[in-house]
Amino acid sequence: MNRAKASVPATLGLIAVTAVWGSTFFLIKDLVDRMAVADFLAVRFLIAALSMALLFHRPLLRLSRREWWQGIALGAVYGIAQLLQTSGLEHTSASISGFVTGMYVVVTPLLGTVLLRQRLPPVTWIAVLLAVGGLGLLALHGFSIGYGVWLTLASAALYGLHIVGLGAWSRPGSAFALSTVQMMVIAITCLLATLPKGPSLPPDAGAWAAVVYMALVAGAGAMLVQTWAQAHLSPTRAAIVMTLEPVFAAGFAVTFGHDALTWRMLAGGALVLAAMYLVELAPRSSAVQAEGLHHEV
Numbered sequence: 001m002n003r004a005k006a007s008v009p010a011t012l013g014l015i016a017v018t019a020v021w022g023s024t025f026f027l028i029k030d031l032v033d034r035m036a037v038a039d040f041l042a043v044r045f046l047i048a049a050l051s052m053a054l055l056f057h058r059p060l061l062r063l064s065r066r067e068w069w070q071g072i073a074l075g076a077v078y079g080i081a082q083l084l085q086t087s088g089l090e091h092t093s094a095s096i097s098g099f100v101t102g103m104y105v106v107v108t109p110l111l112g113t114v115l116l117r118q119r120l121p122p123v124t125w126i127a128v129l130l131a132v133g134g135l136g137l138l139a140l141h142g143f144s145i146g147y148g149v150w151l152t153l154a155s156a157a158l159y160g161l162h163i164v165g166l167g168a169w170s171r172p173g174s175a176f177a178l179s180t181v182q183m184m185v186i187a188i189t190c191l192l193a194t195l196p197k198g199p200s201l202p203p204d205a206g207a208w209a210a211v212v213y214m215a216l217v218a219g220a221g222a223m224l225v226q227t228w229a230q231a232h233l234s235p236t237r238a239a240i241v242m243t244l245e246p247v248f249a250a251g252f253a254v255t256f257g258h259d260a261l262t263w264r265m266l267a268g269g270a271l272v273l274a275a276m277y278l279v280e281l282a283p284r285s286s287a288v289q290a291e292g293l294h295h296e297v
Helices: 003-029 038-056 057-061 064-089 094-101 106-115 124-141 147-169 172-192 204-227 235-241 242-255 262-278 284-296
Strands: none
Touching: 003 064, 003 094, 003 147, 003 235, 003 242, 038 057, 038 064, 038 172, 038 204, 057 172, 057 262, 064 094, 064 147, 064 172, 094 147, 094 242, 106 124, 106 147, 106 235, 124 235, 124 262, 147 235, 172 204
16 A cells, blocks of 8 residues: 555545544543552553563564564654653643643654754645644643643643654554554553652552553554554654544543533644644645655655
C-alpha cells in the first residue's frame, strides 16, 4: 500500500487512537488520587512492554542499530512526556489537561519547520490557527497558569517532538518493532522514576482493570497504530488529526466523569473539527504538496 492510498486508513487509525487516549483522562484522574504517578505509569507500561515484546520479539531482532537508537530516543521523549502530563493531571481537571496537551498541534509544525526544514502550505497554517483557537477557547474556561498547566504544556512540547521524530523515522516494514522498542524504553523511564522504593501495585480490582485497559489498549495498541499511521502521514497532518484527543477527553469527562458541558467545549470542539476538515477533506492539492515535501526530507 503506497503512502497516498494508506493516508485514509492511517487517518482513521489515528482518530481511533485519539478516542482511546481521550477515554483515559478521567480514568487517570481517579487513579492518581489513589496511586503515585510514577507507580501507576511504571505498572501500566511494564504490562504493555512485556506484551509487545512477546508478540514482536522476532521483528525486534531484524532492527538495525540505528533503528534501535531511534526507538530508544523516541521512547525516552515519550516516557518523560507521560510523567509530566500525568503529574500535571494531579493539579488540574481532566478536560483542561486534555486541551492543554493538545497544544502539540502548535509545536509540531514549528519543530517540523526547524528540524526537518519542511515548508508547509498555507492551508496547513490556517488549520493550525483554527486548532489553536479551538484549544484556547476550550482551555480558557477556568484556565489559570498553575503548576499543573505548566507541567502539561511541557509534556505537549515533548509530544510534538515525538510526533516529528516518529514521522521522520517510522517505516511501514519496521513500525511494530519500533513501537516495541519505544514501549520498553517508556517502561524503563517510568520505572526509574519510582526509585529508590520501586513501584507499588494498584490498590484494588477496579484500579487493576483501569491500568490493564490503559496498558494494552491505550498503551500497546495505541502505540502500534500510531507508529504505523505515521509511516503514512506527515507529522503536521498527524498532529492536527490528533487534536481530536482533547475533544474526546472532554466528551468522556462530561459523560463518565464529573466535568460539566459548556458552550466553550462545543465551540472549541467545532473549531478543532474544522481544522481537521481543512487538512483531510479540503481540495487535495495542498495535502499532496505537503506529502511531497515530507518525502524530500
